Amino acid sequence: MNAILSPSRPKASEAAISDLVAELSNRFGERVVTSAAVREQHGHTLTWVKNQPPDIVVYARTTEEVSEIVKLCAAKGVPVIPFGTGTSLEGHVNAPDGGVCIDLSLMKRIIAVHEEDLDCVIEAGVTRKELNEHLRDKGLFFPIDPGADASIGGMVSTRASGTNAVRYGTMKDVVLSLTVVLPNGEIVKTASRAKKSSAGYDLTRLMIGSEGTLGVITEITLKLQGIPEAISAGICPFPTVKAACDAVIMTIQSGIPVARIELLDEVQVRAVNLHSKLSLPESPLLLLEFHGTDASVQEQAERFGEIAAEFTDQPFEWATKPEERSRLWQARHDAYWAARGLRPGAQSVATDVCVPISRLAECVDETKKDILESGMIAPIVGHVGDGNFHVQPLVNTDDPAEVAACEAFVDRLVKRAVAMEGTCTGEHGVGQKKMKYLEIEHGEAALDLMRVLKRAIDPHNIMNPGKIVAL
Amino acid sequence: MNAILSPSRPKASEAAISDLVAELSNRFGERVVTSAAVREQHGHTLTWVKNQPPDIVVYARTTEEVSEIVKLCAAKGVPVIPFGTGTSLEGHVNAPDGGVCIDLSLMKRIIAVHEEDLDCVIEAGVTRKELNEHLRDKGLFFPIDPGADASIGGMVSTRASGTNAVRYGTMKDVVLSLTVVLPNGEIVKTASRAKKSSAGYDLTRLMIGSEGTLGVITEITLKLQGIPEAISAGICPFPTVKAACDAVIMTIQSGIPVARIELLDEVQVRAVNLHSKLSLPESPLLLLEFHGTDASVQEQAERFGEIAAEFTDQPFEWATKPEERSRLWQARHDAYWAARGLRPGAQSVATDVCVPISRLAECVDETKKDILESGMIAPIVGHVGDGNFHVQPLVNTDDPAEVAACEAFVDRLVKRAVAMEGTCTGEHGVGQKKMKYLEIEHGEAALDLMRVLKRAIDPHNIMNPGKIVAL
Incomplete structure (x- = not known):
């Protein structure tokens, strides 16, 4: 279980690492940390993947600092692992070959909010909750919600989505542009702030989902949404998981623009009741949310109710008060911990x-x-x-x-x-x-093409090695 | 004006071309054409870019045939130019270095329509009007509408969008997966049919907008939309172009989900009136379309009307009948020819x-x-x-x-x-x-990264050379 998946390159020598500690400390002072506790915290993963700590953790403050760090690592052939909040579930921030973890959590500037364009420019360490806190008074929100309060940089890196994606898309749909430090330390801006463009290869989406293997994402221009005039939520129990899924299929096919439509099976509902002290009916449940004007929210809910009635005898129940709604979605977000x-x-x-x-x-x-x-x-x-x-x-x-x-x-x-x-x-x-x-999913030719991209952009395989494609 | 922009590679020798004509003819018979008229038609562009015909045109029927052709060209170092309908405006299908134009217009199979998933799988030569004709009876439509009846393959290649993009996005938003013949002739499927995925680099969006410089797109899996219950359209005259634009800005900022909101300045309106025998008021105009339920279309139009009234004394006029609506949008689509x-x-x-x-x-x-x-x-x-x-x-x-x-x-x-x-x-x-x-738009580092991608995927620069980035 804990076998490391084919380390892709030899570890950096102890001498190279101790040189690097000296050089980095000289430049960044106390923001360079080599204590075992901090290193382990940065090789942490929420699942059963074994902890693999980096040799050094550096807390960067600017894009230029990240560039400096990457250049130092590139010169010595030492791996670089970008780190946001460490909520990854697949061993993304593990350091199988050691190296330097660049912690971006100090990069929390909200550089600009363009209310009139419904977009903003932020540093990669801003978390989604911090961003939404900042936006609330402006009547705007950032809709992608993977549950964890992840950094936006991390969410870009894994092409995250979550509960709202059915309505608002995934990270690939909401990023207008990125600032990325390439494996050679060069700084690239992937696109303008125009809502659409056909000006060459889509560098933005090449980086989205690349999990730190092609560069370090340091700044992000994001599309935002206006906070809907009306939001309503509710739950609907079903006799079987299949019945619930059939209701979902028909809802989507009918074109009802649900903002959220989440399934919990009866095992998960029991866990949530225990963890969040709720008394939800312990059968398969759909949790729903509708966004729109008062009239359209009402219309959506009615149409969903008609569909649900074909698959369950149980009624669709509203959670009309904002507190009830928050409690319900908090319980949904805690599902992971509840399950444990x-x-x-x-x-x-x-x-x-x-x-x-x-x-x-x-x-x-x-x-x-x-x-x-x-x-x-x-x-x-x-x-x-x-x-x-x-x-x-x-x-x-x-x-x-x-x-x-x-x-x-x-x-x-x-x-x-x-x-x-x-x-x-x-x-x-x-x-x-x-x-x-x-390979099962993409076939050999597509996987080869991914390797071609990785090799071309990171020929020395220093960027988060041992992830996505092994070279 | 007519200077060829830095041909990127020497032309193939006459001997190589005549060998290739023989080999291709032997394999594809009459589907290999070298007449001047057909070659010129394939080096055609709608604008002032000079015609640059390829040496050979081959009409391919399947992905495997495209792969065979590309392999033959790769072996001889001869350029390959993919061709859809030839409605490009920027010299995309010109052959500055000669070579083989692969005409995909015979690849018109609609391989599958998955009504329940709101997607379809088609060959690259299907045009958007043909696709919509096919879909109409199923209550579905493909929303991207660049005006011209372009091939879907061509629309993928240029990351096309058009009048509906404000509501339905651009080609980057509606493609689920592509089948692509790479410059070495290998066939790649870029993704599954899942609505979202985080399984590695986004090969789909790497190819969207790559204009035939990274491979030949032969099959496309597209998201579809349900035909809206209600559609209404109308026109609104404004005293100045600025007033019209200000009304647009406020409409978008208010979150009204307009399906189309198009500007014609007074010069364009005069042209359209002459060309399409209409009597539109000859001042800056907005043409609008709303999609939704009867109630929501009504609500959207009312809210737009209120906004427009702040910027013009002229009323917002409905085109309620489908014939009127078609006539209006046909006039809009003919704007290019009208202008000429x-x-x-x-x-x-x-x-x-x-x-x-x-x-x-x-x-x-x-x-x-x-x-x-x-x-x-x-x-x-x-x-x-x-x-x-x-x-x-x-x-x-x-x-x-x-x-x-x-x-x-x-x-x-x-x-x-x-x-x-x-x-x-x-x-x-x-x-x-x-x-x-x-370079003005992206900066040198980003342009270098585009060149790195081109070189890695097409090291011999045979795919549509002299476009996007010059090597």
Whole structure:
């Protein structure tokens, strides 16, 4: 389980590292840290991937500083790992070859908010909650919500999405431009602030989802949304997961512009009730949110209610008060921690398949059967409006048989989704743990093309080595 | 004016070409054409860029055939130029180094329509009108509408958009996956059919907008939309172009989800009236379209009406009947040809800047003054909801002074837009004619990165050489 996935390059020599510590300390003083605790915190991952700490952590304050650090590392052939908040689920910030972790959490400037253009320019260390706090008084919000209060830089790096994506898209849809420090230390601005452009290769989207393997993202120009005039939310219980999925499929096909449509299976609902002291009905649930004018929110909810009635006897219940709504979504966001509470001491395994919506019910249903047969505790939550769902097996990693059984389950899950024209990861990214699935999903020629890109932009393989594609 | 922009590689030898004619003819028979008329038709461009015919035209029928052709060309180092319908405005299909034009217009299969997933899989030669014809009975439509009945492959290649983009996005937003023949003849599928994915580098968007310089796009998986329950359109005259732009800015900022909001200046309106036998009021006009339910269309139109009233005394007039609506949009789509009618015999020059919406009124206003001072005939139309507008100078290309004056005007226009954080091309693409503006817009480091990508994927520079970045 804890085997490091094919380290891609030799570790830097101890001499090179101690030289680098001296040079960096000379330049950045106390912002260079080599204590074991801090290094381990930066090799941390929320799942069962083993901690692999970097040799050095540097807290950068500006794009120019990041460029300086990268140039020093490039000169010595030392790996560079960009770090935001460390909420990655796939070992993205692990340092299998050691190296320098550039912590961007001090880069929190909100450089500009262009209210009239519905966009803003921020540094990569700003988290989504910090940004929304800043925007609230202006009547604007940033809609992408992966649950964790991740840094926007990290969200760009993994092409994150989450609960609102069904309405507002993913990170690929909301980034206008990026400032990126390339592996040679050069600083690139990927695009202008125009809402659209055909001026050459799409460098912006080349960097979105590249997980720090092509450069360090330091500044981001983001599209924003006006806070909707009206927001309403509610829950709807279903007799089976399949019935809930069928209702989702019909809702999406009907073109109802739901802002959120989230599935919790009965196991996850039990976990959430325990963790968040709620009393939700312990059957498969859909949590919904509608955005719009008063009239359109009402219309959307009515149309959803009619569809739901075809698949459940239970009523669609409103959470009209803002406090109730917040409590509901907080509970949804805490689903990951709630699930872990079902088996204290066990490790959580992240999965993230996404299939065309027509195959969703079938995919979830087969997966539920597989979970049952495997005898695992594995709650399901999902951004089902996009066909994306997370099974979260809870595993005793000290028991090799259990670990092997879980690995086999994840394998079956991914292959099931790919066979349905889906993907191994809808939003978490590849990191270390999904690398083995890229060839199954993309085929050899596409994977080769990814390697060509990596080699061309980072010929010495210093940028977050051992992630996405192994060279 | 007609100088070829730095041919990037030596032309293939006559011997290599005649060998290739023999080999291709042997394999593809009458689908290999070398007549001057057909070659010239394939080196054609709608603007003043000089015709540069390829040596050979081959009509391909399948992805595998395209792969075979590319492999033959690669073996001989002969350029490959993909061709859709030839509606490019920037010299994209010109063959400055000769070579083989692969005409994809026979690749018209609609491979699958997944109604339940709101997507379809088509071959690259299908045009947008053909696709919409096919989809109509299913209650679906493909929303991207650049005016011309372009092939979808060509629209992917230039990252096209057009009148509906303000609501439905551009080609970068509606493509789920591509099948691409790489410069070595390998066939790559860029992504699955999942609505979102974080599984590695975004090969799909790397290819969108690459204008045939990284490979030949042969199949496309596209997102579709349900035909709206209600559609309404109308026109609104304004006293000045600035007043119209100010109304657009406020409309977009208010979050009204207009489906189309198009500007025609008074010169363009006169041209349209003459060409399409209409009697539109000859002042700056906004043409609008709203999509939604009956109630929401009504609500949108009312809110727009209130905004417009702040900037004009003229009323917002409905075109309620479908025939009226079609006639209006057909007139809009014919704007290019209508404009040419203002100065018979003159050549049309395409421009395509796009700026953040807050700068739109200022940019259009300064440009109008510039046109006036230049003494040119140069109507303006624009997808102003995105900040994108086209000035279309009509130039006597036999008069060097006029040509030089127009070049200088285009230079000022692009620099004005870039200084306002905009782009030299919102939707037409770079082709040959915008290459010189890429460095002004992107800076040297970003342009270098584009060259790194081109070199890595097409090391022998056989794919549509002399476009986007010169190697």
